[in-house]
Amino acid sequence: IALSMLMVKPLDAMLLGDAYAANLGVDVRRSRNRLLILSGVLTAVVTAFCGPIAFVGMVVPHVARLLTRSSRHLILIPATALAGAALGLLCVLLSVMPGSRGIIPINAITPIIGVPVILYVILNRHRLNLFG
Known part of the structure; x- marks a missing residue:
């Protein structure tokens, strides 16, 4: 890093x-x-x-850019690292549901969070001005 x-x-x-x-x-x-x-x-x-945790690598940079509202990499790189850690922790917390005996694989949870974010970015790319 x-x-x-x-x-x-x-x-x-x-x-x-x-x-x-x-x-x-x-x-x-x-x-x-x-x-x-x-x-x-x-x-x-x-x-x-x-x-291989799906969607984290695709989603987190976009989430960091949306949260910081900046294109400066001096801000985006640390923000992406923090957002990736937070998303990973959220997925781990969701995978171990309280009161249940089993554990859901993290790869089953990341698409639930990742797909809506990717769709939002794709559908609003001109308004967000993320792709130039």
Whole structure:
């Protein structure tokens, strides 16, 4: 996560477009390659520790962006980490229902939370201006 915080400035510059980022001195190709490797490593580490929990990786960045109302990665990266932890904790709490003997798998709960959020983001993408 610390390495991703070092990529904040190139990420913010690339929000404005590749040509603008290049004019600001960002090596767009190198930054994209670094981001690809970094996101692959982060995904592998999280999957190794937590298992394949569906929808968390897709939903949490959008929830963080909606809650912070910001596109600045200096704000979004920590907010995404906190929102991911909160969503994971909520799913764990829901999976162990009080008074029941069994445990519902977390992969059965994350789509219940994730699908409405993804649908909201897709249906309101022009109003939310999340995709440029």
